[in-house]
Amino acid sequence: MTDSSKRTSFQKDLEVLEKMTKPKDLFRLANARRMALEQQPRRLPNFYWILATISSCFFISFMLFPIESVTPNGVNQTVLNVEPQISQNQEFVMADDTDFYYWLDIYDE
Amino acid sequence: MRDLKFVKNQPSSSNQGNSGKSTLSALELPYSTLEEFLKYIERRAFHMAKLSTRQIDDAHDIVQEAMYKLIEKYAHKQALDWKPLFFTILNSKITDYYRRNSIKDRIFFKSKAITTEGDYYLDWESYSATASGTSEPDAQFLQQRNIHELSRCIEQLSHRQKQAFMMRCWEGYSTQETANLMACSEGSVKTHYSRAISKLKNTLEVNND
Numbered sequence: 001m002t003d004s005s006k007r008t009s010f011q012k013d014l015e016v017l018e019k020m021t022k023p024k025d026l027f028r029l030a031n032a033r034r035m036a037l038e039q040q041p042r043r044l045p046n047f048y049w050i051l052a053t054i055s056s057c058f059f060i061s062f063m064l065f066p067i068e069s070v071t072p073n074g075v076n077q078t079v080l081n082v083e084p085q086i087s088q089n090q091e092f093v094m095a096d097d098t099d100f101y102y103w104l105d106i107y108d109e
Numbered sequence: 110m111r112d113l114k115f116v117k118n119q120p121s122s123s124n125q126g127n128s129g130k131s132t133l134s135a136l137e138l139p140y141s142t143l144e145e146f147l148k149y150i151e152r153r154a155f156h157m158a159k160l161s162t163r164q165i166d167d168a169h170d171i172v173q174e175a176m177y178k179l180i181e182k183y184a185h186k187q188a189l190d191w192k193p194l195f196f197t198i199l200n201s202k203i204t205d206y207y208r209r210n211s212i213k214d215r216i217f218f219k220s221k222a223i224t225t226e227g228d229y230y231l232d233w234e235s236y237s238a239t240a241s242g243t244s245e246p247d248a249q250f251l252q253q254r255n256i257h258e259l260s261r262c263i264e265q266l267s268h269r270q271k272q273a274f275m276m277r278c279w280e281g282y283s284t285q286e287t288a289n290l291m292a293c294s295e296g297s298v299k300t301h302y303s304r305a306i307s308k309l310k311n312t313l314e315v316n317n318d
Contacts, residue, residue, distance in 0.1 A: 006310060007278055013256045014279050018152045020256075028169050029151040036176035037144055050213075 138188050146191050147176055154199055157275050160263045161203045171206060175199040196280065196290050200272055207268055262312045266305050269293075273301035274309070 021029075140146040151172060158168035175198045183194050263271060269291070276287040277298070287302075288295045 006306070009255075010259060010278050010309070013252070013259050014156070016252060017156055017256050017260065021152045021155065025155060025165070025169070026152075029155055029172065032169065032173035032176060033144070033147045033151060036147065036173060036180050039177070039181060054216075 140191075141188060143180060143184060143191070146188065146195075147179075150192065150195060151176070153279065154195070157199065157279070158203060160260060160275070161268065161271055162206055163264055167206060171199065171202045175202050178202075193286065193290060196276065200290060203272075204268070258313060259309070262309050265312070266308060267301075269297075270301045270305040270308070273298050274305040277302050278306075 140149045154172045154175065155168055158171040159165060162168050162171065175195060178198050179191065179195050183191070186194065263274065266274065272291055273287060276282045276290055277284070282290065284295045284298050284302075288298045291298060
């Protein structure tokens with residue numbers, strides 16, 4: 001069988017396939033056509049729902065369990081970063097409010 | 110609903126090819142409004158999408174998206190332009206589908222649809238309407254088997270081979286028109302098409318033996 005006759009036979013088979021479209025699919029196609037002509041908002045494909053669900057799960061888990069960086073020694077880096085700030089603040093308060101502790105010295109005496 | 114009436118006898122800007130169906134004038138077209146055009150094209154588009162995706166629901170989604178996009182973006186175009194535009198959109202939607210699926214496969218697990226032996230699109234019910242009253246059940250049975258085997262073989266082609274085969278063989282587009290639709294060179298179309306034809310021929314011959 002030559003290529004052109006093969007091609008014609010393929011074409012015929014595909015045309016029969018087209019004609020034999022099931023009524024259920026014809027109904028769905030008619031509905032899709034109507035929606036497209038009216039430009040009604042479309043239903044999002046499942047893929048986008050899956051993507052949205054995964055990203056919201058990541059977001060929620062990030063909010064509930066914030067990432068804590070740990071040094072190779074097992075020390076929490078977040079704590080290390082916070083500590084100097086606290087000590088600096090304490091020194092500042094101590095130096096500034098010396099009068100406040102005066103009553104303590106009297107009491108001790 | 111938008112005013113979709115097509116004004117006849119307007120020259121088309123994209124009537125470039127001199128072969129095949131592109132030489133049709135607006136008056137010879139079997140449709141004059143967008144609704145008629147969609148009615149004319151929807152079945153074929155559905156089967157093309159189904160052969161590409163192997164999933165009926167996904168095929169419906171793709172066809173609907175292509176219809177929606179055509180009307181949203183190109184309703185103002187002339188009737189001669191609708192068909193190539195529609196197939197360009199359909200092809201890009203099918204390509205998007207492949208991309209999405211490959212991402213899904215990477216994230217989750219390999220979820221490729223497997224067409225089983227019993228997965229006949231044309232079952233006996235589809236044929237019963239035409240078979241009743243005719244005296245050729247054997248011929249119809251053979252035709253159904255041929256169509257089923259052809260569908261299965263087309264499903265096994267690569268995406269680009271499928272596109273080239275369906276545009277050239279089913280739609281009757283020229284190599285140049287197919288190249289424009291597939292956004293590639295004419296040489297690539299020729300290669301994809303000839304490989305598709307030889308694969309189909311070989312597979313069908315093996316099956317028949």
